[in-house]
Amino acid sequence: MAYQIAVLGGDGIGPEVTAEAARVLEAVGRAHGHSFVFEQGLIGGIAIDTTGNPLPDETVALCQRADAVLLGAVGGPRWDDPTAAVRPEQGLLGIRKALGLYANLRPVKLAPALLDSSTLKASVLEGTDLVVVRELTGGIYFGERGRRDGGRTAFDTMVYSEAEIERVLRVAFELARLRRHKVTSVDKANVLETSRLWRSTADRVARDYPDVTCEHLLVDACAMHLIRRPASFDVIVTENMFGDILTDEASMLSGSMGMLPSASLAEGTLGLYEPIHGSAPDIAGKGIANPIGAILSAALLLRYSLKLEQEARAVEAAVDSVLAQGYRTADIAGPQAETVSTTQMGQLIARHCSSD
Numbered sequence: 001m002a003y004q005i006a007v008l009g010g011d012g013i014g015p016e017v018t019a020e021a022a023r024v025l026e027a028v029g030r031a032h033g034h035s036f037v038f039e040q041g042l043i044g045g046i047a048i049d050t051t052g053n054p055l056p057d058e059t060v061a062l063c064q065r066a067d068a069v070l071l072g073a074v075g076g077p078r079w080d081d082p083t084a085a086v087r088p089e090q091g092l093l094g095i096r097k098a099l100g101l102y103a104n105l106r107p108v109k110l111a112p113a114l115l116d117s118s119t120l121k122a123s124v125l126e127g128t129d130l131v132v133v134r135e136l137t138g139g140i141y142f143g144e145r146g147r148r149d150g151g152r153t154a155f156d157t158m159v160y161s162e163a164e165i166e167r168v169l170r171v172a173f174e175l176a177r178l179r180r181h182k183v184t185s186v187d188k189a190n191v192l193e194t195s196r197l198w199r200s201t202a203d204r205v206a207r208d209y210p211d212v213t214c215e216h217l218l219v220d221a222c223a224m225h226l227i228r229r230p231a232s233f234d235v236i237v238t239e240n241m242f243g244d245i246l247t248d249e250a251s252m253l254s255g256s257m258g259m260l261p262s263a264s265l266a267e268g269t270l271g272l273y274e275p276i277h278g279s280a281p282d283i284a285g286k287g288i289a290n291p292i293g294a295i296l297s298a299a300l301l302l303r304y305s306l307k308l309e310q311e312a313r314a315v316e317a318a319v320d321s322v323l324a325q326g327y328r329t330a331d332i333a334g335p336q337a338e339t340v341s342t343t344q345m346g347q348l349i350a351r352h353c354s355s356d
């Protein structure tokens with residue numbers, strides 16, 4: 001069967017890493033009897049340059065008729081003018097909203113071969129295997145914002161309905177059932193009203209999952225415990241901005257931002273899959289970016305949108321094998337002198353996928 005995949009490479013290293021993710025999908029497809037039709041769409045800065053709009057209507061339509069979306073990254077210094085009317089990030093936020101992608105899963109698992117690549121001690125990291133479920137279409141990212149006092153006062157608003165909180169909590173509890181049966185709900189209930197609603201909703205939803213332990217943690221304490229005892233977490237669920245911040249922190253548990261994938265899910269099977277890293281304009285076009293975050297995102301695409309679990313595992317196993325053989329892109333090389341390029345890393349992983 002041929003699957004339709006929308007590919008939104010975006011800016012900076014985005015197109016380079018999504019090309020490797022597509023290569024790996026093709027390889028795993030060949031080995032397991034599936035084919036993929038990739039269709040490219042514009043998003044972010046490149047879409048602004050080409051059409052004036054960071055999220056052209058054709059891109060939304062392309063995603064809506066696809067089985068899944070692979071996304072690279074958006075943004076860069078070229079479009080950083082704070083007075084500009086449109087920004088690349090509006091494309092990303094817009095596609096999340098347009099596709100109803102309210103649950104963003106960011107798994108953080110330490111590749112055994114990279115235990116020494118992190119800035120944290122191996123003894124602290126050992127056994128780390130957690131997923132952050134970040135609410136993605138609400139909160140302060142989408143609340144009312146503006147200026148008053150002739151521009152000298154600015155405001156952003158965090159708004160959450162009980163229904164928005166409940167649906168993402170349910171994703172977290174369902175996921176915990178497939179894992180180690182523990183949910184940590186993260187909020188700032190000692191200060192924020194949205195967090196108090198979040199916490200009481202979590203307590204109510206938790207009653208439907210007596211087999212899952214639910215604990216609450218304030219976001220500041222969570223930031224500390226993430227680097228103090230990362231292995232103790234299973235599923236962490238939190239609102240949009242807290243999740244944004246905590247997942248950059250959590251990415252360092254795996255040694256590099258370049259390693260981490262994400263899945264953004266809606267009701268139904270359409271999902272958007274992107275590495276958690278940004279467009280890294282400083283290294284764009286040099287062929288040195290780490291494509292593993294994008295490739296592991298393709299594994300999540302196989303798992304969640306196409307329901308091809310065996311194929312998803314084949315990709316994850318191929319990544320582990322290539323790392324175990326000692327191949328490294330520059331960001332995870334540590335003191336090791338020899339590194340491989342973005343394309344070489346993609347080819348090595350693809351070769352493993354087609355040979356199993």
Ligand code: IPM
Pocket residue numbers: 074075089092093244276
């Ligand atoms: C992320 C990014 C985005 C976000 C930016 C680029 C808008 O940091 O996906 O984590 O804040 O959601």
Ligand code: MG
Pocket residue numbers: 244245248
């Ligand atoms: Mg972020």
